Amino acid sequence: xxxxxxxxxxxxxxxxxxxxxxxxxxxxxxxxxxxxxxxxxxxxxxxxxxxxxxxxxxxxxxxxxxxxxxxxxxxxxxxxxxxxxxxxxxxxxxxxxxxxxxxxxxxxxxxxxxxxxxxxxxxxxxxxxxxxxxxxxxxxxxxxxxxxxxxxxxxxxxxxxxxxxxxxxxxxxxxxxxxxxxxxxxxxxxxxxxxxxxxxxxxxxxx
Ligand SMILES: [Zn+2]
Numbered sequence: 001x002x003x004x005x006x007x008x009x010x011x012x013x014x015x016x017x018x019x020x021x022x023x024x025x026x027x028x029x030x031x032x033x034x035x036x037x038x039x040x041x042x043x044x045x046x047x048x049x050x051x052x053x054x055x056x057x058x059x060x061x062x063x064x065x066x067x068x069x070x071x072x073x074x075x076x077x078x079x080x081x082x083x084x085x086x087x088x089x090x091x092x093x094x095x096x097x098x099x100x101x102x103x104x105x106x107x108x109x110x111x112x113x114x115x116x117x118x119x120x121x122x123x124x125x126x127x128x129x130x131x132x133x134x135x136x137x138x139x140x141x142x143x144x145x146x147x148x149x150x151x152x153x154x155x156x157x158x159x160x161x162x163x164x165x166x167x168x169x170x171x172x173x174x175x176x177x178x179x180x181x182x183x184x185x186x187x188x189x190x191x192x193x194x195x196x197x198x199x200x201x202x203x204x205x206x207x
Contacts, residue, residue, distance in 0.1 A: 059133030
């Protein structure tokens, strides 16, 4: 997979992300946050079977088939809460408010449960793992946090934003030269907010 997805087939775990795609591997962070679609009212992590399948497909939780799979309910809760925490992290790229303890708590749980380790690749590079796919959800989510860390280091993180429509909050990758993109999709979200503001202004004008 190259960093440029133009003209390429999307991985199956990202097939629900149609527009303004982040480069790999940041696309995985975007696709994870966008499993919740407020606009359509859908959530790929709502139902255990669908959530288990999506997390496995994305390499975030691929249990050893030779080992009994421990309960999924606790993992499902952590996945949803960590998604909200990572969404809050993305929000900080454009909004100045500091993260709250509620934002950070699920991510700290991930850090407490995961087992980070240094790994030496065949290319001689020393890297922090685990790499994806991961056996446990905590290791998979730590893999996401490491992708975020790398994106923060190379500057691509600042282009990953949340849609400015408070009813949407879709994570999108701003490829605009000015880096001032504010909407996941101008035709729908941006216009919807503009029309709402226009109506509010008209309503505020005394007759
Ligand atoms: Zn939007």
